Amino acid sequence: MRGYLRAGYPFLAVESHEEERVLEALAALGRELGRPVRPISVTAARRKDVEHDARTCLDAVSAHPDAAIFVLLDFHPFLGDPIVVRLVRDLRGRLEGRSQSLIFLSPHVELPVELETDFVVLEWPLPDAATLRALLEAEARAARVPLDAELAAASVRAVQGLTFASSRRAFRRALGEPDGLPSGNTEGLVAEKRRILKRTDLLELIDTPPALDAVGGLGALKAWLLEREAGFGEQARAFGLPSPKGLLLVGVQGCGKSLSAKAVARAWGLPLARLDFSALFTYGRSPEQSLRRVLRLAETLSPIVLWLDEIDKVFKSVGEDESGSEELQRLFAAFITWLQEKTAPAFVVATANAVDRLPPELLRKGRFDEIFFVDLPSLAERSDILGIHLRAHRRDPARYDLAELASSCEHMSGAELEQIVIGGLFRAFRDGRDLTMDDLRIVAKATVPLYRTYEDQIKALREWAKTRARRASTDHGLAELWAGQR
Template sequence: MSVAAEIAELWSAGTPVVYLVTPEEDRAVAACEAAAAAFDARTGVWSSQRGLEPQAPGARDPAALLDALAKASAPFLAVALDFHLALEAPAVARRLRDLVPRLTAEGRCLAIVAPRVAIPDGLQGDVAVVRLPLPDDAELSALLEVVHAGLTHGAAPSPLSAEVRHRALVAARGLSEVQARRAFTRALRRDAVLGPDAIAAIAAEKKRLLAADLGLELVEAPDRPEDLGGLATFKAWMEERALAFDPDASRFGLPPPRGVLLVGVQGCGKSLAAKAAAARLGVPILRLDLPRVLGARAGAEEGLARALEAAEALAPVALWVDEIEKGFAGSAPGEGGDPRAARVLGAFSTWLQERRGPVFVVATANDVSRLPPELLRRGRFDELFFVDLPDLEARREILELHLRRRGRDPGAVDVPSIAELCPDYSGAELEQVVIGALHRAYAQGRELETADLRRIAQDVVPLFKTYEEQIKGLREWSRGRARVAGRPGAVVDLFRRAQG
């Protein structure tokens, strides 16, 4: 159902106030006008600067708008821009509450257009909230036609091929109408036939706008599962889940995979695993900056809703939520019971459970004590994995990977002995062993040797030395709660070693 049809249906059912949540005022006004056209009704658009146009341009005061609405011949729809600010005044809210019965009985309606929901107490039952969705492919296609024709300055525009049009629309998915117009304009001015450079310009504009407006970052993800050292169980699980993205999977009765939650020790590859998962699925990866989206501002819920809507518009996509426990700090009663944080957590949990479309969520967490229990319920994620310090075999894989990435043959040095020398090292610390050894060899003007790796490995103080109790606590927590991301039996080996 279109937004215009939804407004018309709510209005015809006697809804006195429709609350359109969107930063796109022009699209919201157009939807309201289309809804009024279905009733052959009149509309007026109000702002504090222009009054109610065209009926009462002098009614710039919110109370004057409500008086004009009460006197207008029914059926009538008044579209009020930023009226949520006016409703902060108790007198205005009281006037609207008094007017509600007449609006319902006489066929008038007030449509509030605002970027966030702010409904005073006492009005919630009379207000229907409608979120204006992002433009779909049909709307983006029509917008592309308008922009293309407008840049020709009267000359007949050269037609765009179906393939070029499709690439442009795919590149623009997830943008608002204003943002898409800007991106199309930039691309068409660069290349009127939308060649590869122009499509790249649309993608670059989208990347910039998503990061600036929604806290979403399109991440380059060259990491493949085979570029991830260790985590054998997780990689095998991803191989199986990736098959569910095939077209035949839905016909077989398989839903798209929902996502995975990775908890565990810092520096052990959770972020790399998120990128590798997206690469295995063959989809782009979006990083959601939760602390930035939520922040301390009043529009946190709307900011999160817009970011998640953009992610769905870009599907199929992987959504990476890094250190998810920090984003929802304060949501639990024991953490102060911040009602705003609790509402946002509730909205995010509901989206995880009920989202539509192939959005594969990869969430990572370091501090399980701060993880809200809502996120650990089955149905939010397909699986919960515990990422521990790498075992001997995984340390050897990680060292070999980092040597190969830097143009070195692992067979030229004694990797197994270095792996045995680093029993409590994280993946990040093993990388620093390789980098530090290369620095040492370069400073001495010679090629890398096993002695360089051994010297640096002996000098590094692993995180385990400082946070041994916390890491052991993580391992204890994971038993019976999470699958081991590494080699089966690796955690058992670690417990045995610790007891020995």
């Protein structure tokens, strides 16, 4: 902002919910540059009994002879008026000649095409940790709640990503509740953040992601995750390692891609947020703008795992000339640029099913650290997965012959194996006894795996993956299976 003002840019637009904070910062900048800040809003004009509309506001700007920074508050609704738009454009020469700048400040900036190229649109950064720390300390003093360093740091981490005003509200509430900050509990703050993020609908914080040992098989993927975990620390930076960027999991449906994506967060002890790409299109502003906002938010929340599920569904028409809309192309370009250039430790885990729909640019080196292919589970992996689901339903796997069951479940996915355990439990429950091996056998026998229907697609997927992805499984049984397929 300082740079633009110093360089004498006449037109700027700032998108922020934090009017007060932005005006304060602008006032400081204005003092530094010797250009007083003049906030203007249609309601302010009304109070002074002047004719109060957008045009009068602009006339007032036009009539002002001295250096100044005009801040037009919540002006965007008036930009639908062609005369207002023209008046703004007419101001350009005047503003430049008098070292004046005109800034639109509102929570939502959407410029008409006539103004798009004239304006520089800036997003106001959310408060950083030091600012939040100072705020918290001031609030705690006022509430007479003593905070130790650890609790203060945890509280700041808990609200990071919120605006200044929301953080203050969250701090006040948590300081005022006896079982909140006074008893060392930051859960209220985290809940507040989740509530606020929920309202944006673009980033969803996920409470308790599954642990890595809820994922059966996929040994190579797990080994990679454990190796890369250390990549997040200061020591890794000092050693010269780049911060891990992200992971793409492609593969057969129901084999644990989404499950593993979530488990990464738990394995690395990081918060997990899900970014819903399709929601970007329904958010009431340009998807690209929404994306930038949500990525910036993710960066403020980092270190974090950012989960993008089923990206093939969103990006399927990128590159197809007719159906791929320009909006989507821009969104995609913005996303891969961010992926490549981000420095914040926001680790992206993306999943995809139909790889032929993925734009090749996404798969290029430098976008993701690794691309893993998740195949149907091998014999040993099936037995592992069955054991996990028996345990999840409070049954001791040792009481069942998993090797036999697994061998009768050829071509089944993890999701189908889970259904076998559940189906068996239903049978047993119906008959008023505990689960037996027979229940599992019978349900397995009656199950027709999706493989029957999708055999060709799955084989094509394997073929694709051979040269483009690493196998997520360490199991050698699969290698034979692959060889047999040729």
